[in-house]
Amino acid sequence: MAHNRPKRRLVRTLRAIASWLVALVVFFPILWMLVTSFKSELEAFSMPPHFVFSPTLENYREILSRANYLHYAWNSIVTAGGATLLGMAVAVPAAYAFAYHPTKRTKDVLLWMLSTKMLPGVGVLVPIYLICRDLDMLDSRLALVIIFALINLPIMVWMIYTYFRDIPYDILEAARMDGAGTWQTMFRVLIPVSRGGLASTALLCLILSWNEAFWSLNLTTSSAAPLTALVASFSSPEGLFWAKLSAVSTLACAPILVLGWLSQRQLVRGLTFGAVK
């Protein structure tokens, strides 16, 4: 055993180094985007690339003043936030009913909800587009709020359901014994007890809505366009503004990245519909 130890330590060191290398390679595009956002347009485009340069905040200043970044950011906040609120308001009662008052068909209903998640967007693109056109809801934030809430609803119901299922029933019963009604039990007992799970569910919905691109690209043009659409507008071949693209991208991704880091463990549960914990 003893003569094995140095070899073991070497293996562990190599493993740690390899892990760090892989992680840096995977993370590199994000890092490079961040670095480029502090370059001038000329430096961003230069070859060989500048690794040392004097950082400038010019791109950020330009974007905030000229590209109307705040308008798009506000649209993202309103649509993702609105969808999260709407989704939670519908999903929490549903999960409550499924977890504590199940019927014979509850399992089938849950699986059916899941199956709606698999309906591809393009399958309903034409009718949704026409409905929005006829209701005068093209390029409207309300349409995005409703659609984002709907596409995330199955995940939210599932995720909250798995959290509720883990709460000992005795806690609820004790509240009932004290004479609390359904709403009181839900608001005074269930929601406080499961606030961690509910928070991560809301967070997942926020992240998925913030990054959603299919509907926001197809249903908005300008007044309701969120950040995904603003970034997409940098795709035209004439306007090669790499530094500004990087600055916009950094601003658009930073908040979600931080939220994602904070909630990575809980996200597993939601993204796998409770199948992996």
Add this chain to the structure above:
Amino acid sequence: MSARIRKRPERLLAQPAIIMLLVWMIVPLAMTLYFSTQYYNLLYPGKSSFVGLENFAYFFTYPSFWTSVLNTIVLVGSVLAITVVGGVLISILVDESFPGQGIVRMLLISPFFIMPTVAALVWKNLLMNPVSGLLAWVWKLFGATPVNWFADWPLLSIIIVVSWEWLPFAILIFVTALQSLDREQLEAARMDGARGLAVFRYLTLPHLARPIAVVVMVEAIFLLNIFAEIFVTTNGGPGDATTNVPYLVYTQALLEFDVGAASAGGLVAVVLANIMAVFLIRLIGKSLTAR
């Protein structure tokens, strides 16, 4: 638990969610089905008429359609293979504790939170541009001719970008799953002289079987819908080299305004997705009864 209280009103709490999803699913799908049998072009309103299966016939004989189906399959298949194999290897690599393990995991899952339009444009411009991209510089460093990624290898480029976005998801799931692998069992196997590969083959891989299945299915749902990455980089081209089914339907509907044909294409996408869905539902249904 269920037998103890059975009050009807509480079950009604599930109704809003059920009704909303029912409407969301049935109304548009019924409309798609209806439109798919119509000649209906938004440029010539009022001229719509019933044409039976003509739209499907049009789609099935349209060369781009089969290319798009093939592209969809290649895209989904390659990204699945890359992310699952890469995800298993990387999650095993970072499983044992080492200095900075927490930070390494944070870095590894980061791309998952980057919005698709950003991921695609950063890769296309900052990294893969044949003149000023960083990869071109790396290639030159080794004396090679820089690759013109999106022009010469369009589908491969899209696959690389999408794999980068989804590899973190696989890593995240597998890392979580590995944590529940019994350490004592692992140590015991090592004591018995089981070497790395045997441990992997007989202990780790069986333990990961279900997480792998889940990753494949969940990713497939999202990968069948890849749109933004193509929209901001290649516009489906050159030619139809990177046109997948969602992108083809989009061009039919919102660029050529052919509602009938687009609806027929949309239904094809629905059928493709349903084939995946059947497997996933069965898998998750099992885990639900297992508890």
